[in-house]
Amino acid sequence: MKDVGVDDGNQNHGQYDLRVEDMAMLHGCRFTTRRPVLGHYTGRHASPLRGQSVEFADYREYLPGDDVSAIDWKVYGRSDKLFVRLFEHQSDMTVRLMVDASASMQFAGISPKQKNVEWATKYDHACRLASAIAWVVTRQQDRVGLGLASGGLATSLPARSSMPHMQQVLRMLKDATPRGVAGLASALRDMAEGAGRRGVLVVCSDLHEPMEPILESLDLYLHRGYEAIVFHVLHADELSLPDIGEALFVDSETGAKLRVNIADVRADYETRLTAVLERWASALVSRGIDHNIASTAEPIGKILGRYLRARESSTGRFTPSRV
């Protein structure tokens, strides 16, 4: 299977480059925002500011200092009062990606390995997901930034909109080695300091950390007018334990050990996992945060394409357009 990088001139750049089939799935998708965003430049996305654009917003009475050209003379002819027309300001969008680089993301499954079947870790899956989002965002000339959570905010890239920057994003994902705990809550807080206001936060993590601190950190972004999206990355063998009999299980982050027979605990395990996933979904959705399960069993293009199309159709204010 041939990997296709974002930059055609540097195909060997990273292992998390988009594949042809993923690009085909994402070809007609746009990454839009449900909330108005504040950007540096005029763009395609709704902004809370009024400005020059084709989208009419409101009328108000003329005040001294207003641009005379903004006066609606037709209204003046009918009402003998001066009103100026207000237009929506459309700005570019800033997307900040937070990828979990903890040791638990190194999990590559426990099923017997099959020939000619790619064997990816959860981190690989998260990175591909982040890469795809970055590619979509960059293609639509919005800005994308990146942060890696490994014991807090291990490293980050500011948000920019260019293909060289895209390459930097990919390089950073490739160079990182997942280890230790994620410290996702801390990483989110740290990244929030330079994040400005109104943007989109995308978190790719297995969320194997206490829920409350993470939710508090996400609230920081919500309070700043950010829209948050969580991709809950889980391995297929994590969702459904394969029948491997008895084995010694070692916690990837704490090193704790437990000898257990899969057949004995499978049902109970899945019940408990499902309950936790539902709690995450409930907590996130109640805050207006999209929660998506990203199983390694599904291709990235399929996961992201399905999500983006659903998102565009529910936005309402913005008509999806082809990139």
Added chain:
Amino acid sequence: MTSIALITLSAPWMLAGIGLLTLPVVAHLMNRRSHRRVTFPTLDFLTAAAAAQSRLFRLRRLMLLLLRCMAACFIVLAFAGPLWVARGAPSVSEGRASGLVVIVDTSASAGRVEDGVSLMQSMRAAVSRTLASEAADLANVIEAGALPHAMHPVMTRSIETLRSDVATLEAGQGRADISAAIGLAGQMLASVNGERGVVIVSDMQATNWPDVQGLAASAAALPTGTRVKVVPVGESTTANVSVTVASITPSRPVVGASVRVVARVINQGALERRLPVTLEIDGRSHEEKALRLDGWQRGELVFDFVADRFGERAISVTVPDDVLTADNRGYGVVHTARHATVVVVSDEPAGVRGTASYFVERALSPRGEGGLAVRRVASSAVDGNVLRDASVAVVTGAGAMNRMSAERLYAFMQSGGGVVFFCDTAESAANAKLLDEVAQTPGGILPFTLTTRRQDAPTAATRIGDVDWSGTFLRGFDAVGRRQIGRLKFWRTWEAQGIRQGADPWMKFTDARPALARRAVGEGVCVMANFGVGQDDSDWARHGSFVVLMHGMIGQLERRWTGNDATVGTAVTIAVQGDGGQGLRVISPTDEDLREIVMRGAAGQQSVTIPATPSAGIYRAVLSDGTIAGMSAVNLDEREGDLRSVEPVALERAMTDAGAAAVEFMEASSGMGDHGLMLHGKPLWGWALVGAIGFFAAEMLIQWRWSR
């Protein structure tokens, strides 16, 4: 042998297999200490789930281990051969040893080969298997042929040696004397003080098991409580043809005479058979004839040849080989003589004119010449050697006969010889009575019974009244001779009590008393003349018709050889021609020099007897210089050719009904269900296997239930 309470292990060394218990234990430990290590994202859910399992659930592996160990234990126990011993049963620990005798049917029918597989091979395997499975402390094997004998003189503890000896077992050519074999087994088992068993391995040939009463009597002679099991081997088959030499007439032809050999062929199957039958003389094919037989039909083929030279001729008839080759060849012997021999039994002085013996000898051999050789012997000196080469014996002018002479004459008639008995002395009635007595046959053997002697006046002589001219002896009389017989005068005759049943009266006196009558005795004939031919008895000897009568009788009474009197296992006697001598040997059909022989008679009248002939064929008496001095033929018993079998169950039932109450018959079967004689108790290995399977099933059931 090891005893555990009431359970005895017949193969305790198999308990070493208990080491197999290490397999489930090791498997358990290996599973428990699985080296598989999985680095998992978080153990939170697994820990919580594992903690929720019940204690019983965690003990599951121990339960599975227990079930597997129990299954292994029961498998080992099954191989150790557990036996349940009833209370009070003797055991080795009490100084008791079990004994087993295996009787193997080595009759000729056991030598059959079907589809390339020898039945004897199957029987050897069955015997070996029985010896191994019964595991008796003492054992022996009896070969049940015509003369049953044990492979070891006494019961042996060396079962393995016995099993190796079994490999030498071969089918014989006689009939199996099962009764004698059971009797021998009873003698063997008498020395056993523990459990006793007899296993009869047989092809269950129906014709070999006819005497249920005899078998029951033999079985009743077994020690009380002896268990008997019949193990049938081979399938009942009905595709066999047997052939024997039924008769050779005359058995002692003179050189140049025509000899008639009658071959009897029996189709022992239900299908029609067409087959060639070949006559061989001295090992060379002489003539071949085709024969068609329907199912179960027996037919006779007649072969004629001319005895062209003096001496012994070996005759055999053959049919193509089939499943049983032993009965595809029948044997006979023709003794070609220079003269036919007539023995005159008389106590009258020889050569005295006017005596009866004088007239008889002159009629048979005028001037000592002619085709007949006449030998004279006193009535008290008749023995087998005197009659061995005789065709006819003529008793005339005989005094009081002794019992031995009477027995020899009777045996002579039984084997095909002819006796002409002239009632011409005062002792004739006593002699006739003695002949009837030695025969021990109801109604006697003579054609009529003499009462008192009658003396008629010369002028009132008795005459022949009624003559059956169709009688075989009288066919040679022409009209002149017949008229002459009507004019004969008889002065001394006997009152008689009439013709006995089975006798043919050829001549009667005018007062209806029998004058000349014939009666078959065994394979031979007895002709009784109620008159004498001495000059004081009648005037018949003075007429030429007497010569005609004597030669007619001699011609028709010539001895016939029948093959039925010499079968494998019985005694056979070879008449030695010439002087014999110290270097006389007997060579069997298989060219073995037989040691167990009995020599009888003086030089010139010597004979040799083989008490028990081991096989069918021609037995030769050979002089020290290699000359063949005599031959005798022994045939396979015709009944061996009938390969139909009987059901062992029916036989056992019949024997039980016949009174073999002391014997406990075990059900005959084969394969896994065969429990043997249970000499050491009731086998439990089957239950042990069932238990093992049960434990395995429980383990699988629990695994299946828990995996859901």
